[in-house]
Amino acid sequence: MELELVDYLLLDYVSESWTSVTAFFGSHTGLFFNKPAHEIPTRQEIADRIIALTNFGLFSLVERKKPKSRWHVKEVNFDSRALYHYTQQEYQREKRYGRRPGFPRVNIQLTPTGGKVWEEQFQPHxxxxxxxxxxxxxxxxxxxxxxxxxxxxxxxxxxxxxxxxxxxxxxxxxxxxxxxxxxxxxxxxxxxxxxxxxxxxxFYTQNELRTWRYQWGNTLREGLMSPSQWLIWWQKQYMWLEREMWLTD
The missing domain is CATH 3.10.28 (Endonuclease I-creI)
Structure with missing residues (x-):
C-alpha cells in the first residue's frame, strides 16, 4: 500500500495518545486534534481509509472498558461498512443519552509497525x-x-x-x-x-514543543504541507472560528 499525505495525517492524530475512533468522523477534526483537518469528504470514505490502514497493519481498533480497577482491552475486527455503522450508532447514542463514563468504546491506535512508519516520516528526537x-x-x-x-x-x-x-x-x-x-x-x-x-x-509554548519532531506547517517553508496547503488550511480554520464567534455573539 502506497501511503498518501492524508494517511500520514491520520497516523499523526494518534501518535501520542489513542482516542475514540469516532473522533476521526467529527465535523472539526483539525480543531479536535490541533492539526490540519483530513478533509475526507464522506463518512464512508473515512471508514474505508481507516480499515485500509488497519489491514495494512498500521492501525488497530480495540475496545477498552474498565469495570473495576483494571482496563480490559479487546481487539475489534471491523470491515469498513461495520465501522461506518458503528460510528453512526455512537453519534445517535451520544446525542440521545450523552457520554457515559465506563461505557465500552472502540478506540483507534498505532500498532508498533504504524509507529515505525510515523517515526520515518516525522523524525522525532x-x-x-x-x-x-x-x-x-x-x-x-x-x-x-x-x-x-x-x-x-x-x-x-x-x-x-x-x-x-x-x-x-x-x-x-x-x-x-x-x-x-x-x-x-x-x-x-x-x-x-x-x-x-x-x-x-x-512550560514551553506550542512552537517550542514542536522542535522535538517534524510538524505540519511549522513555518511557511517547512513542515509536511507545502506553503500553499498551509495557507489554505489556516484560512479555513479562521473562517470556521469567525463563523462560530458570530453564531454565539
Missing part, C-alpha cells in the same frame, strides 16, 4: 520529548534525557512558578525502561516531581 502531569499543586515531569529535563525545570522558573525546593535539590529518578508514548518504549528516561507555590505550571 525522543531525547527532547517530555510528559507532564499536574494534580493540584504536585507536578510530575518525565523526559528523554537528563539535560532536557533540567531545561524543562528551568522553563518553569522563567514563567514565575515558585518551587518548594531549589532545582538543584530535586531528585532525578531514572526510568528503565521509559514509556514515552503508548507504543514507544525507550531503554532510559528521567523523572522528577515537585510542588509549586503559585505561579504558572505550564
Amino acid at each position: 525522543w531525547e527532547k520529548y517530555h510528559l507532564s502531569t499536574t494534580d493540584e499543586n504536585l507536578t510530575i515531569v518525565q523526559a528523554g534525557s537528563k539535560n532536557f529535563l533540567v531545561e524543562v525545570l528551568n522553563s518553569y522558573q522563567e514563567q514565575q512558578a515558585r518551587f518548594e525546593k531549589p532545582i538543584g535539590q530535586l531528585y532525578l529518578q531514572e526510568l528503565r525502561p521509559w514509556a514515552a508514548v503508548y507504543w514507544k518504549i525507550l531503554p532510559l528516561g528521567y523523572q522528577t516531581y515537585f510542588k509549586t507555590i503559585g505561579g504558572a505550571t505550564e
Whole structure:
C-alpha cells in the first residue's frame, strides 16, 4: 500500500495518545486534534481509509472498558461498512443519552509497525520529548534525557512558578525502561516531581514543543504541507472560528 499525505495525517492524530475512533468522523477534526483537518469528504470514505490502514497493519481498533480497577482491552475486527455503522450508532447514542463514563468504546491506535512508519516520516528526537502531569499543586515531569529535563525545570522558573525546593535539590529518578508514548518504549528516561507555590505550571509554548519532531506547517517553508496547503488550511480554520464567534455573539 502506497501511503498518501492524508494517511500520514491520520497516523499523526494518534501518535501520542489513542482516542475514540469516532473522533476521526467529527465535523472539526483539525480543531479536535490541533492539526490540519483530513478533509475526507464522506463518512464512508473515512471508514474505508481507516480499515485500509488497519489491514495494512498500521492501525488497530480495540475496545477498552474498565469495570473495576483494571482496563480490559479487546481487539475489534471491523470491515469498513461495520465501522461506518458503528460510528453512526455512537453519534445517535451520544446525542440521545450523552457520554457515559465506563461505557465500552472502540478506540483507534498505532500498532508498533504504524509507529515505525510515523517515526520515518516525522523524525522525532525522543531525547527532547517530555510528559507532564499536574494534580493540584504536585507536578510530575518525565523526559528523554537528563539535560532536557533540567531545561524543562528551568522553563518553569522563567514563567514565575515558585518551587518548594531549589532545582538543584530535586531528585532525578531514572526510568528503565521509559514509556514515552503508548507504543514507544525507550531503554532510559528521567523523572522528577515537585510542588509549586503559585505561579504558572505550564512550560514551553506550542512552537517550542514542536522542535522535538517534524510538524505540519511549522513555518511557511517547512513542515509536511507545502506553503500553499498551509495557507489554505489556516484560512479555513479562521473562517470556521469567525463563523462560530458570530453564531454565539
